[in-house]
Amino acid sequence: MKNESVLILGAGVAGMEASLLLAAAGRKVHLVEKEPMIGGQLIKFEEVYPHMECSTCMVAPQQQAVLQNGNIEIHYLSALEKLEGSAGAFKASVKKKARYVSLANCIGCGACYDPCPVSLENEFEEGLAAARKAIAVPCAGALPNVPAIDPRHCLFLNGKDTQCRACKDACVFDAVQFEDKDETAVLDVGAVVVATGFGLLDVKQNPQYGYGEGKNVYTALEFERLFASNGPTGGNLTLRNGQTPKTVGIVHCVGRSELGYCSGVCCMYSVKFSRFLKHKLPDVRIREFHTDLCVPGKAYQKFFEKTRSEGVEFVRAETVKIASKESRLQVLYQNGGRGEEVFEADMVILSPAMIPAAGAKELAEVLGIKLDAKGFFAGRPGSLSPVETPVEGIFVIGCAEGPKDIPESVAQAAAAVGKILSLIPHEAN
Amino acid sequence: MSARIGVYVCECGPNIPDRIDIDRVLEEISPLKDVAVAKRYRLLCSNDGKKYLADEIRSEKLTHLVVAACSPRDHEKTFMKVCLEAGLNPFLFQMVNIREQCAWIFSEKSEATRMAVKYIRAGISRVTLHEPLLQKEIKATPDVLVVGGGIAGVETALSLAGQKRRVYLVERSDALGGTAARLGRLLPHQGTDMRLIQEKIEHAENNENISVFKGCEVEDIRGFLGNFEVSLKRSGGEPPPEMFRVGAVVVATGFALWDAFDPDVTGYGKIDDVVTSLEFEAMSASGKILKKNGSPPRSVALIHCVGRKEKGYCSKVCCLYSLKFAHQLKDSQPAPDVFEFYSDLCLPEKTDQDVFEEAKKRGVRFLRADDIRVEGRNGKIRIAYRDGSAEEAVEVEMAVLAPAMVPAPDSDRLARMLNIPLDETGFFKEAHSMLDPVSAPISGIYIAGCASGPKSIPESVVQAQAASGKILSVLMLGKTLEPEVKVSTIKEELCTGCQTCLNVCFYGAISFDAFRGVSVVNEAICRGCGSCVGSCPSGAISSKQFTYQQLFKEVMEALR
CATH class of the missing domain: 3.30.70.20 (Alpha-Beta Plaits)
Incomplete structure (x- = not known):
């Protein structure tokens, strides 16, 4: 008898969609997520192109639906460690790190944050925000709204102050449980869906882009947080010294030539950044530096044209270098036959290539499937559907398969569900 | 029987009592008409709290329930379930949000308390007017109609058909496979082998759970998710008409190539050996890429973006298939000179750029060009274009146009029949362009492949499988549908x-x-x-x- 349960790795927009559809079909879903919350990258964005919809408003109902669905069991702070068996009968070992906070007892009041004596860099805010505590939710509005304790930094758990009970004393719901232990769950599932998403190229590797040292060069994700109303500046587009930028350069294709592929979405989100800027700072001067404009499909070119009509400059630049000049930045670029030109900017935003998520290689080994030459999960040779892998019963969806936009990720999620439901029909059928 | 309303104020630990004087609230609420009980509890969403609430509903013989606590987003469902378990119709319950809307926003306790009283009074006043609504159940047919027998339609049919689920696959033309089946070859990462497509078509034709209607069109569809009535007609108009019932409809009607281009600019129809991409595919499928005079072309121009400006969108796949053509031409002996005239190279998928780099290595010339004009000159084809500010020209023996993909003819008729919208480009509009790209706005109707906009073959196949996934999770065998109650x-x-x-x-x-x-x-x-x-x-x-x-x-x- 085939096991009808499904293991889904990653609770981003693709993993959530697959979970919800399978759960609706009556399937038990084990949703494995490395973070203490669900939602993936999408919850970092204020608005998404091309309709400039509020991103968190769009995904929050999905997140709530996942949290409230009785068929979905979420394994937070977890990762797949071992997979045995075959389609219809996999045995998955999932390593779950202790949260040290009870999901059942905690109501998310946040009374434990202030008393915690430890301050840490806020990773969710790309290091732009004020510090977070050793007991914290990763971001405002995190779902579930239940913190986790970072055992590396918690004074009690790392042994630096065995007397510290600050958070436990502050909690009136008895939700802090220092006695939590890491554990391994062994799950029987019929199919596995890999939805582990993407990472961004580390721009520090390319010194030509002048990133770092407190300069006003931002990565795309940093800029997303800078614009976000729930972000580190409350949505104020300010430079690191608090001033408002008057000129902004946006550099597309960072890493494209080195990595050998186009990430498909950077042109569109870079154009979105111009919208963000024009929306909050109507007089700002913006120049976008691109190679080929990639605005594929029926809805995207109009978005670009409208942005250009609002006075945003678009120039073709074969190579781009960022230099500092006094307190400002210089974008030096090759403009076709016209030779090198210079654009002076207060702020530069880099749009780096999407790369495989950290840990993709190790996960591929655990799953027994291959990565392609670019490091993304490879599809099954001879299949027209990229969600199928060489191992029957294992599917890859969303940006784990390669860079793509939201609707493509969501479609792949539903596609994997279609394959699973027809591969392993319900017993009673 | 008069109403007996139970009002329960949740403390939510310190969250509410710290900022709201709950005793004061209860004092004000208790004397109100029909309020039988007004009490406070430490944490109603806890297991103890839920049990307490259920016991209260029973022992106090409550006819209506008001819970003043957190946002309904958090726990409305929790307490509706409690009602159901305690034998109270869950729609005779009202949640009042005094945490987010009072406790957490007013700095003055007296103000928060005053507002909490108002909100709870409001909740009480409406709950007595609530109707005991009932969840209905609707029987559903698991069978599915697929309109369009191209690669998306065929894939949908194959994914869905099963012993207890019949798929009706309706194709207007005389053959399944659509555009995909007419191609000369596929791209490397699509498996190159055309047999992949042929096999799928054969499987669909031979599947006993798929009824294939070639040469047929949908005459009429009426109904809703779970229960559509469909009638077909032969494209020629002759009988027999077919009628059947399905639970869902998938629109997979594909696309057409834009053909309204100006012959004076493109040379199409005026100059020999100026062909469209699909005409080139047909030559390639027959194994003979030849000029009209029967000889192989010694130079070929591949012209991208024909109609991009006019239509206002990029068709996404033309760059890639033009690269495929270049490789194909370079494969022949002797290999012709190949020129690609493009505006922007659109290579959005992870392996696309490899195809481009490889073409460059094989000597394909890439020319970024504006204002392209195809002219006839002394039996040759002259491609005049602008590169920046310079006017340039190249002479070739064959020119292949990559026209924009446009909606399939008759899309508007099908849209009207199904009562689903087209968007401003004329393609079918998705229920939600981000989160639900394969559903139409009406429940039970799905869209797959190029019917909703230009897509590659793998993307169309994914959408077909996605539509199947959506249908399989809604139209489950032996299960009824539960429609919205608050209609x-x-x-x-x-x-x-x-x-x-x-x-x-x-x-x-x-x-x-x-x-x-x-x-x-x-x-x-x-x-x-x-x-x-x-x-x-x-x-x-x-x-x-x-x-x-x-x-x-x-x-x-x-x-x-």
Whole structure:
């Protein structure tokens, strides 16, 4: 008898969609997520192109639906460690790190944050925000709204102050449980869906882009947080010294030539950044530096044209270098036959290539499937559907398969569900 | 029997009592009409709390329940479930949010307390007007109609067909496979082998659970998710007409190539050996890429983006298939000179750029070009173009145009029949362009492949599988459907038949009964959004659980 349960790795927009559809079909879903919350990258964005919809408003109902669905069991702070068996009968070992906070007892009041004596860099805010505590939710509005304790930094758990009970004393719901232990769950599932998403190229590797040292060069994700109303500046587009930028350069294709592929979405989100800027700072001067404009499909070119009509400059630049000049930045670029030109900017935003998520290689080994030459999960040779892998019963969806936009990720999620439901029909059928 | 309302204020630990004087609230609420009990509890959403609430409903013989606690987003469902378990209709319950809307926003305790009292009074005033609504169940047919027998339609049919699920696959032409089956070859990462497509077609033709109707069109479709009635007609108009019932419909009608281009600019139809991409595919499929005079071309121009400007969008796949053509030409002996005239190279998928780099290595010339004009000159084809500010020209023996992909002809007829919208480009509009790209706005109708916009073959196959996934998770064998409970209702005596509501309903849930001259809501389709309620000029429409009376009472109390 085939096991009808499904293991889904990653609770981003693709993993959530697959979970919800399978759960609706009556399937038990084990949703494995490395973070203490669900939602993936999408919850970092204020608005998404091309309709400039509020991103968190769009995904929050999905997140709530996942949290409230009785068929979905979420394994937070977890990762797949071992997979045995075959389609219809996999045995998955999932390593779950202790949260040290009870999901059942905690109501998310946040009374434990202030008393915690430890301050840490806020990773969710790309290091732009004020510090977070050793007991914290990763971001405002995190779902579930239940913190986790970072055992590396918690004074009690790392042994630096065995007397510290600050958070436990502050909690009136008895939700802090220092006695939590890491554990391994062994799950029987019929199919596995890999939805582990993407990472961004580390721009520090390319010194030509002048990133770092407190300069006003931002990565795309940093800029997303800078614009976000729930972000580190409350949505104020300010430079690191608090001033408002008057000129902004946006550099597309960072890493494209080195990595050998186009990430498909950077042109569109870079154009979105111009919208963000024009929306909050109507007089700002913006120049976008691109190679080929990639605005594929029926809805995207109009978005670009409208942005250009609002006075945003678009120039073709074969190579781009960022230099500092006094307190400002210089974008030096090759403009076709016209030779090198210079654009002076207060702020530069880099749009780096999407790369495989950290840990993709190790996960591929655990799953027994291959990565392609670019490091993304490879599809099954001879299949027209990229969600199928060489191992029957294992599917890859969303940006784990390669860079793509939201609707493509969501479609792949539903596609994997279609394959699973027809591969392993319900017993009673 | 008079109403017995139970009002329970949740403390939510310190969250509410720190900022609201709960005893004061209870004092003010207790004497209100119909309030049988008003109590506080430490944490109602805890297991103990839920049990307490259920016991209270039973022992106090409550007829209505009001819980003043957190946001309904957090725990409305939790307490509705408690009602159900305790034998109280869950729609006779009202949640009042005194945490986010009072405790957490007012700095003065007295102010927060005053507002909490108002909100709870508002909740009490509306709950007595609630109707004990019931969840309905609708029987559904698991069978599915797929309109369009291209690669998306074939894949959908193959994914769905099973022993207890019949798929009706309707194709207007005489053959399955659509555009994909007419190609000369596929791209490397698509498996290159055309047999992949042929096999799928054969599997669909031979599957006993798939009824294939070639040379047929949909004559009419009526109904809703789970219950559509379909009639077909032969494309020629002759009988036999077919009629059957399905639970879902998949629109997979594909695309057409734009053909309204100016012959004076493109040379098409005026100059020999200027062909469209699909004509080139046909030559390639027959194994003979030859000029009209029968000799192989010694130089070929591949012209991208024909119609991009006019249509206002990029068709996404033309760059890649033009690269495929270049490789194909370079494979022949002797290999011709190949020139690609492009505006922007659109290579959005992870392996696309490899195909480009490889073409460059094989000597394909890439020319970024504006204002391309194809002219005939002394039996040759002259491609004149602008590169920056310079005017340039190249002479070739064959030119292949990559025209924009446009909606399939007759899309508007099918859209009208199904009551689903097209977008401003003329392609079918998705229910949600981000989160639900394979559904039409009306439940039970799905869109796959190029019917909703230009896509590659793998993307179309993914969409077909996605539509199948959506259908399999809704139309489960042996299961009934549970439609929305809080739907709109129309008071016929007030309806003037103006039909305003028909236009605002996004889900196509309202129809017009011409005989009685009134609008009618189909409760199986209505999602309870309330758009029609607001639009009705005569106030004939109300939404269950959001009646004018309920809202009026609630607002009156809140503003007292």
